[in-house]
Amino acid sequence: MSNQKEIKNLKTFSTAAERFEGSHVLCPGCAHSIIVREVLNATNDNLVVSAATGCLEVCTAIYPHTSWDCSWIHIGFENASTAIAGAETMNKVLRKKGRIPADTPQPKFVAFGGDGATYDIGFQFISGCFERGHDFMYVCLDNEVYANTGGQRSSSTPIGASTTTAPAGTVSYGEKKNKKDILSIMAAHGSPYVAQVAPNKWKDMVKKIQRGFDTEGPVFINAMSACTTEWRFKPDQTIEASDLATDSLVFPLYEIIDGTELNITYRPKNIVPVRDYLAFQPRFKHLFAPENEHIIEEWQKRVDARWEYLQRREEARV
């Protein structure tokens, strides 16, 4: 892992040969496209990419068009991980058998899935791939909702969010459960590298992606992907929404190496109250009604406790 690649600067990034073309129909302001572009541009190696059914897939490969200037496959909603595991295994076999010449550079294998595809329906498949130790990077585009089907809850949807299947109403404040702690679960699989990233902290993101690419074995990246349509902010506010998430510590940026070493990679200079993060997004609007204010307090307490926990773990190196 010492051979970490130099992080390109913004200028080099903007002039790098694009592997993810702008010719897609993702919503203007969709963070998926920013993240995917930066993941693909973080390496010059050949890429084999799979995508789960979801916004990314339906908006970037509409026949006869494609945004992908690299090997790409979509099979279904749940199996992007297993698809790439199959391709990765085939690569090994064809090299062993000499059908791919030994001097052909090794490609990198990447699977993308939304939080629905990752936390829910595809979880078994990802778990299987990680347990078997396939050499690939799984990137979850975590917008905390099933966006492609119009805004239903997933097990990544945070408490208090109003979604179409967990709507806020006269007797409900919306989603009742806290977001699943996917990073801990993936680290517990024995993954050599797991990390949370966000597109507003792009240098941190690219550094982690490159580390992920340089790591052998299954790597998990949870990328916060602000969704203008479902979180209901204006398309030009994507980075602002992401800033609020990372600066309020609602979405802390950290990495776990070999399931033990935890590093916090971003410490906001001025920690923003969770209230500000919530106030920015109409999906939480109803929480500011007097009868729901306690949810905001709970949020803040949980975020504080989590931050405390992460810092302790970082110090303790366990």
Add this chain to the structure above:
Amino acid sequence: MNSKQMELNTVEVWDGNMANAQALRQAAVDVVAAYPITPSTATVENYASMHANGYVDGEVIMVESEHAAMSGCVGAGAAGGRVATATSSQGLALMIEVLYQASGMRIPVVLCLVNRALAAPLNVNGDHSDLYLTRDSGWVSLDSFSPQEAYDMTLMSFKISEHEKVRLPVISNQDGFMTSHTAQNVRPLSDEVAYNFIGDYKPLNAMLDFSKPVTHGVQTEHDWHFEHKAKQHAALMASKEVVKEVFEEFEKVSGRKYNIVESYGMEDAEVAIVCLGTTYESAILAVDKLKEEGIKAGVVAPRLFRPFPLVEIAQTLQNAKAVACMDRSAPGGTVGALYNEVAGALFNTSARPVLRNLIYGLGGRDMTINELCDIYRDLNKDAKAGKLTGKIQKLTGVRGPELSFYEL
């Protein structure tokens, strides 16, 4: 091949699962992704043992479910190599979503399907519920009636699947237990002859060919979806000729002749049954017995289940006066699938025989030669009367009061 040579005798005693595994070994499959389920488990166990002992140089991925098995096969196949898996029943039901994705993406995959009943009630024995579940999935589907045939069909499946005019996944069916667990004499080809017969894998639009990036598994709307499906159907229909060619080539290397519709006694048959799987072999014995009684009986079995050989079935049945279509699957509120298919084949012909539908053998219940003889005798009554003497559908061999349905 970098693998160790396996010494084979001219005649081996193999059951259907071993026959599958040996065919996979000789095809030098690159990736096998699989998950165990009775009665197909031993196909992968045998293969894994060959892998563990250096007789194959591909990779075995023991995934966490059948859905993942087929997903892994599609990913590995799209990457550019030869892939295979095996399953039965609930496993097939779990992977069915991906069957459509494999055929829609035109990825050659070979699936050894060891036919078994679908729950509930849970039952591990052989019937054709799972085979019928694959009907509209866009796969070529071949049927074998013995371990020898299972070996031959699985070998040929690779050649058919990868043929440039086909590029579609193929199912090699065999009856659970009746074939999969019955050891019989099998005459294998030598490794060299078998491998050369199938040929090297020629990748098309391989994800591992970086000179030409390719997008697999796109999204389509009404503007293109129909064209994609039409072309896929056309390829599946065209595969019939390829199957015939492959059967002919196989006869040259093995001396064993296969037809897309197998039949026995049909030259002068007045009464006939149409069936799938091992029942064919029992029916041959019944036919011989009935000939002695003066009943002109015959039996027809489509070896190619998909694409369904409508024309060949109609031709084979053209002189029959009464026909029973035997469906080894719970009918689910209509006549059996095979009945429907055969009725479809006969409807536009001038000689329309009386057609019965018999539901039989569910969950592995035996169909004896004596019972088959009784079926022929009933058919003979229909043939003599020139019309149906009972209801269209009968559940034969079921305990309790007689169950017959669909009166004209």
